[in-house]
Amino acid sequence: MEHTHEDKLLHEADGKRTFAVILQTDDEAMRCLKEFAERERIGGAQVTAIGALRRAKLAYFDCETKAYQAIEVSYQVEVASLVGDIAVGPDGKPSIHVHAVLGRRDGSAMAGHLEEAHVRPTLEIIVTESPGHLWKAKDEESGLALITL
C-alpha cells in the first residue's frame, strides 16, 4: 500500500522542532509515525492527535503474563485523544509509544495502548521534539522497554 501521509515542519527554535503529520484514509498511524521518526531522526518527542479511524487495534498490558492482550476495534471510531512519545529504543531506533481514547457511534469510549490505527478520513498529529533525547532500556520486571533518565 502506498503511503499518502504528508508532514510539514511548523516551527524550529533552539533545536526543538514542531511538525504537523497529517494522515489520510488508508494510512496506518503507527507505521507512518515510525517512518516519519526514522526519516527525521527524532530521538525525543511528544505526540498528540485527533481524527477518526475506520478500525484500530488497542491493547492492554497483562502484568501476570507480561504480554499485551489485543482489543480489536473493527468499526469506525472518533479518535478523541491520542497521546504518546518518541524515544530511542534499545536497538538505537525510534521507539513510538502511543495510547488512545476512541469514541463509538453511541458516544461510549474505548481506551488503551495503541497498536494499529487505520485512518478515515483524517488524523491530525502534532509532534513536538525535545532537544534532549529520551532513551529506553529493558525493564527486567515487566519485560518492557521503558524510558530511563
Place this chain on the structure above:
Amino acid sequence: MEHTHEDKLLHEADGKRTFAVILQTDDEAMRCLKEFAERERIGGAQVTAIGALRRAKLAYFDCETKAYQAIEVSYQVEVASLVGDIAVGPDGKPSIHVHAVLGRRDGSAMAGHLEEAHVRPTLEIIVTESPGHLWKAKDEESGLALITL
C-alpha cells in the same frame, strides 16, 4: 448571554504565543474559542483543556451519510481530556476542531467530536500557537474541511 471568559498571554517567543483561556459557569467553550481565535487572529494552534461541564453535545462522523450524528450529554460531566487544533478554514476564518473525553458520575467515559460544551464550574484551556499557519480545504471524499499541508 454575556460572556464571562478571561484569557491571558502567558508567553511569547519566536512569534509563538501561549495563552490560558479560563472559562466559567455558563460559558460555551466552542463559541468562546471561536471568538478568542478571531480576536487574536490565530492561524495555527494546539488546544488542550480540563474542567467540567453541566451539559455537552458530542458528535460521531458517519462515513456513509457523510454527516455528524449528535450525542446529547444532558448532565454534569468531568472533562477528562479536550484536545484540538485551530486552523484557517476555507472561508479564511479560524476553524476550531476539538475532540473530548467526558467522565460521568459512575466514572464511565464518553468520547467524540465536540460541538457544544457548557461549562460548570471551570474549563482551563491552554492554546499554543504555531508560527506556521495550518490551512483547511474541502475534502471531496468526506465532504469535510480537513487540514492540508
Place this chain on the structure above:
Amino acid sequence: MEHTHEDKLLHEADGKRTFAVILQTDDEAMRCLKEFAERERIGGAQVTAIGALRRAKLAYFDCETKAYQAIEVSYQVEVASLVGDIAVGPDGKPSIHVHAVLGRRDGSAMAGHLEEAHVRPTLEIIVTESPGHLWKAKDEESGLALITL
C-alpha cells in the same frame, strides 16, 4: 514508602523549562508530582502522561453537594490520557490539577478527576513550564480553588 521516581530537565529556553518525570512501580503519581513541583518551584505548567497503573482513585464533582465523590479503580489499567496543570494555590504552594482516562482489560474506558494513581510498571510524565505563573483563588459558588487570570 521510598520514592523511586526520576526526573530530568529536557530543555530550557526563555525561562520555560520542559521536564520528563518517569515514575516506576509503587510510585503514587499525585504525591510525586507535588514533591517535584515544590522542589522545582513550579508556578505554572502543563502536564501530560501515558503509562499504566495497578490501581487508582478517580473523582466526580457533585455540584449539588459541592464535594468530590470518589470512584475506586481497584485493578490494573492503562493510562490512555493524563492531562493537567500546575498553578499556585491560595496557600502559595503548587496546586496540581489532573484529569485522566483509564482503559480496562476489555478496552472500556473510565474518566474523571485524578486523586490517586499507583503506577505499574511506568508512567511517563512531561511537564512543560509556562514563564507566567498561574494563580488559583477560592471560587465562592463551587467552593473550589480555580485558576483566575
